[in-house]
Amino acid sequence: MKADPVGVAKGSYFMDGDHACAEGAIAAGCRFFAGYPITPSTEIAERIAERFPKVGGMFIQMEDELASMAAIIGAAWTGTKTMTVTSGPGFSLMMENIGLAVMMETPCVVVDVQRGGPSTGLPTLTGQADMMQARWGSHGDYELIALSPNSSQECFDLIITAFNLAEQWRVPVLFMMDECVGHMTEKVVIPDAYEITITPRKFYRGKKKDFKPYKFNGHTKIAPMVKAGDGYFFHITGLTHDERGYPLINAEAQQTNVQHLVDKINKNVDKISIVEEDNITDADVIVVSYGISSRVALKAVEFARKNGIKVGTLRLVTVWPFPEKRIKQLASQVKAFIIPEINMGQISLEIERCAAGQAPTILVPHAGGWVHDPKDIFQAIEEAVA
Amino acid sequence: MKYWRVPFDRDKIDIPHGDIHINIDRCKGCSFCEEYCPRDVLKMSTNYNKKGYHYPDVIKQGECVNCCLCEMICPEFAIFCIESSKDTIQKGMKKGSNQEATS
Amino acid sequence: MTEVATQSKKGETKPKNEKPKAVLRDDYEHPMEIYLRIERFPHIWCATCGIGTVLTAFISGLEKSKLDIEKVTVVSGIGCTGRTAGYLRLDSFHTTHGRAIPFATGLALGNPKLKVVVISGDGDLTAIGGNHFIHAARRNLDLTIICVNNFNYAMTGGQAGPTTPMEAIASTAPYGCYEYPFNLPFLAESSGAVFVARWTALHIRRLTNTIAEALLKPGFSFIEVICPCATLYARRNRLGDGLDLMRFYHDNAIIKHGANTREVDIEYQKQIIVGKFVDIDKPTFLQQRDRFLKNKLGNQFIPYKEPVS
Ligand SMILES: Cc1ncc(C[n+]2csc(CCOP(=O)(O)OP(=O)(O)O)c2C)c(N)n1
Ligand code: SF4
Ligand code: SF4
Ligand code: SF4
Numbered sequence: 001m002k003a004d005p006v007g008v009a010k011g012s013y014f015m016d017g018d019h020a021c022a023e024g025a026i027a028a029g030c031r032f033f034a035g036y037p038i039t040p041s042t043e044i045a046e047r048i049a050e051r052f053p054k055v056g057g058m059f060i061q062m063e064d065e066l067a068s069m070a071a072i073i074g075a076a077w078t079g080t081k082t083m084t085v086t087s088g089p090g091f092s093l094m095m096e097n098i099g100l101a102v103m104m105e106t107p108c109v110v111v112d113v114q115r116g117g118p119s120t121g122l123p124t125l126t127g128q129a130d131m132m133q134a135r136w137g138s139h140g141d142y143e144l145i146a147l148s149p150n151s152s153q154e155c156f157d158l159i160i161t162a163f164n165l166a167e168q169w170r171v172p173v174l175f176m177m178d179e180c181v182g183h184m185t186e187k188v189v190i191p192d193a194y195e196i197t198i199t200p201r202k203f204y205r206g207k208k209k210d211f212k213p214y215k216f217n218g219h220t221k222i223a224p225m226v227k228a229g230d231g232y233f234f235h236i237t238g239l240t241h242d243e244r245g246y247p248l249i250n251a252e253a254q255q256t257n258v259q260h261l262v263d264k265i266n267k268n269v270d271k272i273s274i275v276e277e278d279n280i281t282d283a284d285v286i287v288v289s290y291g292i293s294s295r296v297a298l299k300a301v302e303f304a305r306k307n308g309i310k311v312g313t314l315r316l317v318t319v320w321p322f323p324e325k326r327i328k329q330l331a332s333q334v335k336a337f338i339i340p341e342i343n344m345g346q347i348s349l350e351i352e353r354c355a356a357g358q359a360p361t362i363l364v365p366h367a368g369g370w371v372h373d374p375k376d377i378f379q380a381i382e383e384a385v386a
Numbered sequence: 387m388k389y390w391r392v393p394f395d396r397d398k399i400d401i402p403h404g405d406i407h408i409n410i411d412r413c414k415g416c417s418f419c420e421e422y423c424p425r426d427v428l429k430m431s432t433n434y435n436k437k438g439y440h441y442p443d444v445i446k447q448g449e450c451v452n453c454c455l456c457e458m459i460c461p462e463f464a465i466f467c468i469e470s471s472k473d474t475i476q477k478g479m480k481k482g483s484n485q486e487a488t489s
Numbered sequence: 490m491t492e493v494a495t496q497s498k499k500g501e502t503k504p505k506n507e508k509p510k511a512v513l514r515d516d517y518e519h520p521m522e523i524y525l526r527i528e529r530f531p532h533i534w535c536a537t538c539g540i541g542t543v544l545t546a547f548i549s550g551l552e553k554s555k556l557d558i559e560k561v562t563v564v565s566g567i568g569c570t571g572r573t574a575g576y577l578r579l580d581s582f583h584t585t586h587g588r589a590i591p592f593a594t595g596l597a598l599g600n601p602k603l604k605v606v607v608i609s610g611d612g613d614l615t616a617i618g619g620n621h622f623i624h625a626a627r628r629n630l631d632l633t634i635i636c637v638n639n640f641n642y643a644m645t646g647g648q649a650g651p652t653t654p655m656e657a658i659a660s661t662a663p664y665g666c667y668e669y670p671f672n673l674p675f676l677a678e679s680s681g682a683v684f685v686a687r688w689t690a691l692h693i694r695r696l697t698n699t700i701a702e703a704l705l706k707p708g709f710s711f712i713e714v715i716c717p718c719a720t721l722y723a724r725r726n727r728l729g730d731g732l733d734l735m736r737f738y739h740d741n742a743i744i745k746h747g748a749n750t751r752e753v754d755i756e757y758q759k760q761i762i763v764g765k766f767v768d769i770d771k772p773t774f775l776q777q778r779d780r781f782l783k784n785k786l787g788n789q790f791i792p793y794k795e796p797v798s
């Protein structure tokens with residue numbers, strides 16, 4: 001399906017990542033937004049507040065992030081595409097109901113424009129330290145999808161992908177921006193509506209009495225949904241449940257339910273995962289990065305190549321699910337992975353796990369507040385080949 | 387205090403009568419129905435149901451005025467009343483009819 | 490069904506040597522069953538718990554309101570009362586503890602044609618969900634909130650909560666509760682609710698009528714239902730069982746329609762003022778929003794429309 005032209009502000013703009021993200025969401029068909037202001041994500045909410053009344057969207061500023069997250073799940077069950085945005089402390093508050101969205105298999109998009117933490121940390125300065133929280137932040141076992149854009153243009157393009165993935169896999173999709181990406185102003189081209197592909201909600205069309213909100217018997221088929229108010233009289237719960245959505249509180253039901261939640265993502269990593277590779281084939285060292293760090297790393301990579309070092313780059317566009325297979329493959333052919341990230345070591349742990357001792361992983365940490373000095377990354381590359 | 391008064395024109399007005407239906411095994415023996423039936427139609431049995439609760443007996447069937455208070459107050463959906471004179475099907479649903487209602 | 494004994498209809502058999510008990514025919518089901526997920530019964534509520542009674546009142550009130558049940562959606566939080574949504578054969582959502590109202594907000598704004606009802610416990614709605622409660626009331630969202638107040642956190646074992654009266658014993662107030670409790674009708678009214686009422690589980694007919702009225706009232710309507718928790722609140726305070734609490738309500742509830750909500754606070758085992766306290770008219774969140782934006786934006790304003798499938 002193609003995008004609704006009403007929501008597509010075609011043209012070339014000089015725009016920051018936050019605004020591009022808002023425009024992308026509107027182009028993707030998002031028409032329900034609930035949020036609570038927090039730096040550095042507020043501009044997204046502000047843009048949506050301004051734009052929604054003119055595109056038939058429903059904006060509500062909730063009393064907190066707990067409420068924002070709960071509201072977008074409720075709204076998703078009316079058939080609409082929904083989003084909330086936040087940063088740091090607000091992301092922590094959303095964790096509770098991100099788990100609910102996972103359990104209820106509700107498509108929705110959560111944007112986290114990362115800033116320095118912990119706690120109130122660095123409200124106005126960048127960080128990438130919520131990456132593990134994105135994966136593990138809500139209690140219990142589950143899988144979800146997290147994307148990480150690195151430019152204003154990608155904030156626009158990739159948020160559309162985020163909405164599409166959410167619908168395809170009936171899962172909350174986390175959009176992990178960082179303050180730099182959110183506040184960096186660059187050229188953004190918004191194409192014609194017919195150039196934008198949208199995954200519509202898959203609605204159930206069978207007999208009403210046969211409807212079940214879930215399908216656990218295979219990871220390839222995701223059950224179609226219905227909307228509240230259409231006479232299906234369905235029930236859904238955050239409790240462990242069966243395919244009818246009825247609570248079932250025992251170990252067997254838990255096994256079936258959780259296995260399904262995990263399988264539907266884990267067994268489809270190849271279909272979901274997006275990575276951007278460059279100069280990989282003959283690389284001795286691969287710099288793995290995401291978000292703003294991937295752009296800072298480029299400077300170091302360029303410099304290293306000028307110095308005759310064979311450096312490849314791998315950018316995680318989807319961070320979760322993790323491209324485990326690909327990293328394993330590469331681990332057998334390279335001397336080292338270099339991982340610059342604006343945290344004290346998060347994704348590097350995941351690379352280390354996948355490399356499983358086949359190649360050393362070298363973390364270039366940064367506590368946040370600013371991006372790496374490319375020199376530090378270059379130094380790590382140099383040391384790796386020395 | 388009871389909610390019921392005998393009206394002066396009792397002989398002239400048509401007092402409804404009810405048939406009481408009790409799903410004995412659904413009852414949890416709270417006695418709400420017995421306590422609040424305005425005509426003392428119900429009395430807790432000395433027998434036990436499958437779950438081990440006493441359930442209500444109808445001790446004065448003819449006295450039931452189909453006020454449905456028992457039906458309303460029962461937390462277990464174990465008791466309901468249908469007006470005797472009318473076709474019972476009107477109110478009590480035939481088993482299986484809700485299947486149609488949802489399709 | 491096991492026992493069959495009839496007496497009212499001619500021609501129907503009576504089992505011998507047994508005195509007539511009740512009409513029990515397994516080709517009939519309870520008239521409320523069409524509204525219930527009866528396949529999930531028996532429900533989890535204890536013997537002499539009043540939540541089931543509130544559920545019957547809700548069903549009768551819903552029937553009375555003549556609303557299209559396809560458009561009625563029920564949301565619950567977590568707790569004994571939170572299980573209500575799961576027993577209703579309506580579109581029903583069992584959410585997280587305290588978040589029923591924001592979840593319901595999403596549903597109500599996502600599809601303004603829905604009538605969204607929240608049925609949940611006192612702790613769920615006014616402790617962990619207290620902030621959502623006052624803000625939904627402030628916005629005058631089109632929601633009907635039925636709060637089952639059993640004076641404690643029942644599901645988790647009878648801990649003290651924001652409605653536990655002073656002196657009452659709870660598992661986390663073993664020497665009695667010494668915190669000031671909420672006066673919920675006052676809280677609701679002062680936060681902006683347009684319809685506020687309180688009944689006990691014993692006032693079953695009045696409760697039914699009030700629920701019907703609230704369902705038809707545009708805006709934020711709030712009904713507090715004082716309800717027996719036999720297993721925890723009553724037992725721990727040596728108040729007997731649910732029936733004893735019903736008797737207590739019978740003797741101590743005073744109906745005062747239009748009472749000043751400031752004056753309806755509840756003290757431990759003292760009188761309970763019940764009735765319809767507030768019924769005013771005020772534009773709802775959506776009416777306000779649409780009117781306002783239309784005014785400011787003119788033809789640029791595109792009203793929100795619920796999606797079609
Ligand atoms: C975030 C969170 N905190 C705590 C709990 C545990 N919990 C479940 S129900 C409940 C209290 C319910 O009390 P109330 O809302 O009054 O409902 P009742 O059981 O009394 O009907 C609590 C504390 C939870 N489920 N989630
Ligand atoms: S319908 Fe009324 S009179 Fe008849 S048994 Fe029930 S409560 Fe008593
Ligand atoms: S009210 Fe219902 S559960 Fe209670 S005793 Fe009567 S039939 Fe049984
Ligand atoms: S614990 Fe209390 S509130 Fe919960 S079901 Fe039992 S009696 Fe009812």
Ligand SMILES: [Mg+2]
Binds near residue numbers: 611637639642643
């Ligand atoms: Mg309670």
